[in-house]
Amino acid sequence: MTQPAGPIPPLLLVGCGQMGSAMLAGWLADGLAPSVILDRHRADGPAPHRIVRQAADLPDDFTPALIVLATKPQKAAAVIPDIARFARRAPVLSVMAGKTVGGLAASLADAGAPGAVVIRAMPNTPAAIGQGMTVCYAPPAATEAERALCGRVLSAVGDTAWVEHEEQMDAVTAVSGSGPAYVFLLAELMEQAAVAQGLPPDLARRIARRTVSGAGALMEQSGVDAAELRRRVTSPGGTTQQALAVLMEPEAWPAAMDAAIRAATLRAHELAS
Numbered sequence: 001m002t003q004p005a006g007p008i009p010p011l012l013l014v015g016c017g018q019m020g021s022a023m024l025a026g027w028l029a030d031g032l033a034p035s036v037i038l039d040r041h042r043a044d045g046p047a048p049h050r051i052v053r054q055a056a057d058l059p060d061d062f063t064p065a066l067i068v069l070a071t072k073p074q075k076a077a078a079v080i081p082d083i084a085r086f087a088r089r090a091p092v093l094s095v096m097a098g099k100t101v102g103g104l105a106a107s108l109a110d111a112g113a114p115g116a117v118v119i120r121a122m123p124n125t126p127a128a129i130g131q132g133m134t135v136c137y138a139p140p141a142a143t144e145a146e147r148a149l150c151g152r153v154l155s156a157v158g159d160t161a162w163v164e165h166e167e168q169m170d171a172v173t174a175v176s177g178s179g180p181a182y183v184f185l186l187a188e189l190m191e192q193a194a195v196a197q198g199l200p201p202d203l204a205r206r207i208a209r210r211t212v213s214g215a216g217a218l219m220e221q222s223g224v225d226a227a228e229l230r231r232r233v234t235s236p237g238g239t240t241q242q243a244l245a246v247l248m249e250p251e252a253w254p255a256a257m258d259a260a261i262r263a264a265t266l267r268a269h270e271l272a273s
């Protein structure tokens with residue numbers, strides 16, 4: 001789908017915690033039209049954007065191009081009545097894990113916004129530096145213009161993809177939504193193991209971080225398959241082969257990653273209700 005060019009249209013960002021502020025950083029870097037950030041913790045924000053602590057501070061005729069819902073899924077029931085009056089005029093883009101389009105639309109209808117358009121997206125925190133991965137789902141009722149609007153907003157913070165089946169969003173959440181945490185854990189564990197081998201902590205931290213970020217950048221820039229890049233590091237009879245024999249045992253990383261993604265997918269499904 002071709003993304004419209006030009007500035008990112010005015011948003012109402014509801015919830016500006018870890019994910020909301022990561023997206024906001026990316027939007028600010030890409031030229032965000034004057035927008036409103038609704039979050040009870042932020043005291044100030046970058047001009048010309050307006051920070052409000054509560055939805056009641058916004059006038060009834062306030063009409064953003066898009067409402068981005070970035071509170072915890074557990075806060076959905078509390079926040080929806082706050083935004084329903086704006087959702088009568090603007091589509092809602094939810095980044096909440098688990099919460100379904102149908103469930104959110106029903107809650108909005110109960111709160112006075114029948115027929116509100118809800119589109120789902122699952123971004124990740126590298127959005128803060130324009131390196132995010134966001135997967136989106138739009139119900140059949142969403143118009144092409146509404147899809148394009150969400151695509152424009154999300155492509156400002158990285159790569160985007162769409163799924164046809166909403167159920168797939170749970171596995172997406174487990175892989176790319178939560179995924180940065182798995183990569184950061186890898187850096188943590190490599191650092192700890194380096195210290196255990198007698199390296200000074202500062203050097204251990206530096207080489208672990210740089211190895212993870214450098215490998216990620218190489219994978220991105222080369223476009224070569226991860227498995228082939230792995231093979232290029234693995235000299236026959238060398239050190240990597242010894243390490244991979246441990247990690248690639250079926251009961252080691254393959255089983256652990258499969259179980260982890262399964263557990264996260266299940267949790268995303270549970271968060272729907």
Ligand SMILES: NC(=O)c1ccc[n+]([C@@H]2O[C@H](COP(=O)([O-])OP(=O)(O)OC[C@H]3O[C@@H](n4cnc5c(N)ncnc54)[C@H](OP(=O)(O)O)[C@@H]3O)[C@@H](O)[C@H]2O)c1
Pocket residue numbers: 014015016017018019020038039040041053054070071072073075078079082095096097122123124125177178
């Ligand atoms: N973190 C990630 O990597 C990530 C990735 C993809 C998607 N997500 C999704 O993004 C959403 C936010 O996650 P997060 O990690 O950013 O959570 P977070 O850091 O807790 O941010 C949510 C923010 O929204 C505020 N908030 C809650 N209710 C509000 C209300 N009624 N009015 C105004 N502000 C309100 C919260 O304040 P209080 O703390 O006072 O409630 C908090 O500042 C979740 O649904 C999550 O599934 C997160």
